[in-house]
Amino acid sequence: MRFALAIGTFLILFIHGVVLYNQFSHKWERHQIAYFDQARAQAKSDAERAALEDRKPRIEQTVVADFGETRVARCVTCHIASDDPRFSGYQQPLKTHPYSVAMGDVQKDGRWERRHKFSEFGCTVCHDGQGRGLSPEFAHGNDEFWPDPLLGYATQPTWRKDLVPMLRGKEYLEANCAQCHPGSEFKGTPTVNRGMQLFYASNCYGCHRIEGMSDGTIGPDLSEVGRKFKIDYIYARIKDPKSVLATSIMPRFNMLNDEDIKALVIFLKSRKGRNFSETEMERYHLRATGGAELVQAHIKPVAINPAQMVKQGEQLINDRACTACHKLGAKDGAIAPDLSFEGLIREPQWLDAHFRNPRSTMPDSIMPSFRFTEDEFKAMTAYLSGLRTAPPAPTxxxxxxxxxxxxxxxxxxxxxxxxxxxxxxxxxxxxxxxxxxxxxxxxxxxxxxxxxxxxxxxxxxxxxxxxxxxxxxxxxxxxxKEARTDLKPHTVPETNPVPSSPESIKRGQATFVENCAGCHGKRGDGKGPNSLDILPKPRNLRNAFFLETVEDKRLFDSILYGVQGTAMPSWTDYGFDNNTVGDLVNFIRNLNPKPKGGQNAGTI
Amino acid sequence: MSKAADKTSILAAVKELPGNVWKSIFRNPLPTNDLERSSTSFTNFFLHIHPVKVHKNSLRPAYTLGLGLISFFLFVILIVTGILLMFYYVPSTSQAYDRMLDLRGTVAFGTILRNMHRWSAHGMVAMVFLHLCRVFLTGSYKKPREFNWVVGVILFLLTLGMSFTGYLLPWDQLAFWAITVGTAIAGYAPIIGKDIQFLLMGGTSVGQEALLRFYVLHVAVLPAILTLMIAIHFWRIRKDGGLSRPADADPTPPMEMMGASADPKPVQLEPRKTYGLQGLVRGPLTKVNNIPDNTVFSWPNLFLAELFVFIMTLSAILVLALLFNAPLEEPVNVMHPPNPAKAPWYFLGLQEMVSYSAFWGGIGVPGVFVGLLFITPYLDRSPKGVGKWFSRDRLLANTIFISFVLANVVFVIIGTFFRGPNWAFVTPW
CATH class of the missing domain: 1.10.760.10 (Cytochrome c-like domain)
Incomplete structure (x- = not known):
């Protein structure tokens, strides 16, 4: 036991030694000593030399309170020469931070003067990274848990290896420039500006909302996407949405190349909910106006020449990412229907109305409403109506x-x-x-x-x-796979025997809420609480186009005798008679005002 | 003449200063005989809670495995490192995480302190639980130690509480969601569950109020109660006659005349009790070491053993702290729960059971288990099987206990390693 005691005691002493050694021999001390040595060698006067002689390694830090939350930047502890122009030829970490005219630095009498002084701005406001850290791994944000790794330089072990080359580059820093210089015309952030153009040109705005810039509702709100996600995630989500989230319905935008995606990522990374340049009042106004007119301002309309309409329509459909969802010839977005022979299956009026507002012809369509001009819609309609070649189908x-x-x-x-x-x-x-x-x-x-x-x-x-x-x-x-048999004729009235009246509608509503709302929903939109478990889904009874084509006879049949192969039961078994159903039909008809236009059945 | 003498005496005093200071603190010299050994034990503040003589059975490593001592020493390490960490910590949602970064990056010895505190805390939960198992499996909760067992169960629950409240303090994703899950489990209790949850969190979700509450509980309330309970636990060990031991560990009780003829009444020595020196003194003479029993002097046998356990515990914690860093994940992001969000490991058994049934997993089964633990000594009144591991006489009790423990261990392992996103079953390899 005494031997074990001796070993244990030795171990404790040894570990204390290791800890003390780690504590008192930091890497940054060596960097600082190297800096002092080099600076002494280059010193021009004795006073300068003496001053350096007195300097001892210590933790250097800049505390910045002007930009958002207080930032502590201890980066200069290692990068101690960052503001010493003599060290521009040295290796990191002793390299001078480059001077750049683009960043507003000016040269006066052969000496550079910085526009963004480190003492005023710190480091992390531009570069990200973890300002409090003193070891390279943590300070640069190389550990997978730090949300803001050094933009464009640091990568984390959990990032997809094949994407890493695309996630490096100083362009990524522009995302932070845009925190203070948000203008889309600002010359210092060309990549952010390009990303913003792509955001409109690729129709991202149709699905996504960014406060003050767009108001799409189908996809997630991207107003704070830069604050919430790291660049690897944003990149992968654009590059291949399903690879990140299997249930994503976002299309793959195949016409975007890697540089385009990078520009989009940098633009999105600059969306952090709010930026340092805006005042509370500006923010209030932005929120109050939504941003619809900004979308209009950003989309560059194409002047349509009536003679070239079809050709220009084709160009528009190609440029504006329609095939990210739809199929057209060889291009297939695998999300929306085939447009290859659209002229044979849809009328021009229908197409035009569907373009302007997809839900005006198809109440449950997920297609976004895009903000194109009148002429553009016409050109696209003209092109699609002209696609009248049926695919060969011999059998x-x-x-x-x-x-x-x-x-x-x-x-x-x-x-x-x-x-x-x-x-x-x-x-x-x-x-x-x-x-x-x-x-x-x-x-x-x-x-x-x-x-x-x-x-x-x-x-x-x-x-x-x-x-x-x-x-x-x-x-x-x-x-x-089952042979058809002769159908038993159902006894249903040809037309609704109950005349529509407010009382009848009220009775119908009571019956509906009591018996039908569980599946068809209280509003009759097919989204009742039980609808989640039912396939096919309960009919949306507010789809006016559909209901217009359905005769009373068919409604009576479906309600009284049920719809076989679906969850709709036969309501005669529950005591419904023609009067009950008549009230119901009046109620359902009353939900749907006469549709204007839309797909009419008589156009063959 | 007198001047010279004065001078000499001052010189002599200076010369003897270290020795005199030492003697004034430690009244006894290093003991060389049994009287001094006894005296050393009961004149030293830190040693006097020990008996002068200790039963040989209590010193058998294979009997106690030193688990209680290890738990206590871990608690001491936790107090020391915890107090040092308190100098840097601010229980505020806006500062706590930054303070963690400072501890990890800048504060002198910050990393090793945090690592030691973290691993000691996990270790203490494990060791206290193993100690509880040891006491149960050796039947040591039986008469006269019933109440000390109850105190022990309370100590176990307090240890869980300490660890749980400390889990939130780093204010990272791991902490936030573990506490969110943990407090949600409390919310499954019938009738008062939601109120307990609200009381714990100071609101309907984990936030600044919860952080402050957990901090106060962690650094003041629970340590105070725990210290008091430990004191009672130790005191009761003495009063209940030392550690449990089998009936055949003592020789047949001797009849002996104690003291001189002033009191000729024979005193029967109770063999199941460890006597302090005073307990043996009946007459004008102090008799030491002439009672036929199976005890040895605490100095040096017990103290050396305790020192050994302490050195081993400290070494183990230091090695762990040097090799493995305490986790620090992303700063709290209320909108992005990790998938799956897991409770601290010792509650993962509960979480696993909660995934089958919220009430039974989170409250019902653990409630029954803890309730059974509390009343075990009052249900099991058979005096048989004390002081032996896995005694044949205790087959039923041990089987029930081991089943509960194994079930929990299996659930903890499943919850820790075999549960992936959406709590779906995954294999860790």
């Missing part, structure tokens, strides 16, 4: 693959590659109960006339009656 199977698969899926289960972005979701053909409970006439009608208010277009110009029937035959054998 029903080939037809299905060319026209239907993108939404309805390879297995016909309604889970095509873009299905998750469509609302209502594409029909699941494997639900035989549904398919076999609808008349052939209705199915052919859905194919040829489309389903109004949804992503299902009218295929009438591509498929005649016979072709549509053949296509449905293919679907029947390939996906439904």
């Amino acid at each position: 029903p199977e080939a037809t299905y693959k060319a026209l239907c698969l993108r939404c309805h899926g390879e297995k016909g289960d309604g889970r095509g590659p873009i299905a998750e972005h469509l609302d209502p979701s594409p029909r699941d053909f494997t639900k035989a109960a549904f398919m076999n409970s609808k008349t052939m006439t209705r199915l052919v009608g859905s194919v040829r006339k489309g389903v109004a208010g949804t992503s299902m277009p009218a295929w009438g110009k591509l498929l005649d009656e016979q072709q549509a029937t053949n296509l449905l035959g293919y679907i029947q054998t390939a996906f439904v």
Whole structure:
């Protein structure tokens, strides 16, 4: 035991020794001693030399209280020569901080004078990094936990290795320049300015909001993105959104090259919620006005020449990242429908209205409203209406693959590659109960006339009656897999026997709230609490375009006898009669004012 | 003449100064005989809480494993390092994290102090729990030590409280979300759960109020209670007759005449009690070392053993502190919980159980376990199986206890290593 005691005691002494050694022989002391030696050798006068003789290594720091929270910058403890012009040829950390005209430094009588004095600004306000640290690893923010690593220089071990080369470079410092110099015309921040242009040119503003700059609502608000995220995250999110978040619906913008993404990242890194240059009043005004007019100011409109309309429309569609979501020829964003033969399936009026406000023709569309000019919309419509070449489809199977698969899926289960972005979701053909409970006439009608208010277009110009029937035959054998049987006729009134009146609507509403709201939602928008667990989703009863095409007869049928293959039960079993349903139908009709324009069924 | 004598005496006094100062502090010389050994033990403030003589069984390393002592020494290390850390710490949400950065980067010995404090804290939780297991598995909570067991369980809970309150103080992501999860577990208690949670946090979420509360609890309230409880715990060890030992560890009680004929009544020595020197004195003579028992003098046997445990504990903590840095993650970001947000490791068993059932995992099962711990000595009244590891007589009690402990250990391991984002099962390799 005494031996063990001796060893233990020795160990304690030894560790104390190690700790003391670490404490009293810092690396920065060596840097400072080296600096004093070099400076002494270069000293021009004895007084200067004597002054250096007296200097002992110590922790040097700048405390800056002028920019946001108080910043402590101990960087000069190692970078002690940063303001000594004689050391411009030395290696880091003893290198002079470069002088630069671009940063406002001026040369007077052969001596440089800094515009941004270190004593006034500190270091981290431009460079980021951890000003309190004294070891390179922590001070430069190389540890994965520091939120602001040295911009453009430090990388952290958790960053994606293949992205690291793109995350270096002094351009990244511009993100911090923009904290005080936010103007989009400021010459010192060309990359931020380019990133801002790209933010508008690539239509990022359509989905994302940045306070005072844009008001998109589909994607996350990016007003403070630079404060919340490190550059590696922002870069990866733009480069390949799904690689960071599997559920992301953001498209991959393939037309952006690495330099473009870098510029966007630097621009976004400069968005920190607020910058040092703005006053409280400016901020208040910014918030009050939102920023819609700023978007308008930033998007450079293209002058449309009526003679060149179609060509210019094509150019616009290429330039403005439409194929980041849509498919057009070989380009495919894999998020939104195929536009390759748009002229055959949509009318110009519909296209024009859809461009201006996608939800004016399709109430649940996720397509953003873009702020293009009147003429631009016309040109784009003109181009798309001219795409009238149907894809070759010799057999029903080939037809299905060319026209239907993108939404309805390879297995016909309604889970095509873009299905998750469509609302209502594409029909699941494997639900035989549904398919076999609808008349052939209705199915052919859905194919040829489309389903109004949804992503299902009218295929009438591509498929005649016979072709549509053949296509449905293919679907029947390939996906439904159950033979059709004769349908039992349901007894439903041709038209609603209950005349619409405020009392009837009120009764209908009471019935609706009591029985239907669980799935269809209190507002009838199909988003009731149970809707999350149901596929296909409950119908949005506020989709006026859809409801306009649905006759009373079909509503009665669906309510009284249910919709087979879905969660909609047969309400006759719950005691509904024609009067109850009549009130309900009046209530539902009353939810939807007559739509203006939109997809009308009679345009074949 | 007298002047010369004065001079001599002053010189002599100066010469003897170190010796005299030493003697005035330590009244006894290094002991050479049994009387001095006894005297050393009970005239020294720090030693007098020990018995003069200690039973050989208490000195068997394989019996106690030194776990109680290790826990106590870790507590001492924690107090010393904790007080030093208090000089630098500010319990404010805007400053706490910066102070951590300063401790790590700039403050002299800041890193080693924080590391020692951190690893000692984790170590203390583990050691106190192992000590509790030792006491249970050797049946040492039985009569007359029932109440000291209860005090021990309270000490265990206080240790958890100390560690838990200290966890928040660095004010980094790890701290913030661990405490958010931990206080949420408290919120699952029926009826008063939400109130307890509110009381702990001083609001509905972890913020400045919570930080201040946890700080005060950590540096003042809990240490004071813990110190008092430790004092009671140690005092009761003496009063309950030293550490537990098997019945056959003592020779047959002798009948002996104590003292002179003034009191001829025979005194029966109770073998299950450790006597202080005063306890043996009945007559005009002090008799030492003539009682047939299995005890040895505390000096040097016990004190050397204690010194040994202390040196080993301190070495281990120093090595850990030198090799591994205490974690410091990102500054608190209320909007970005890490996925998964995990409680401190010793509560991960609870969190794992909470993931199955909020009430039963967070309150029900641990409540039953702690409740059982408290009343164990009053339920198990059989005097058999004291002082032996895994005694055959205690098969049922030990089995139940080990099942509970193993279940918790398994849950802690699952929660620590096998739970990934969204608390989904992941393999750590």
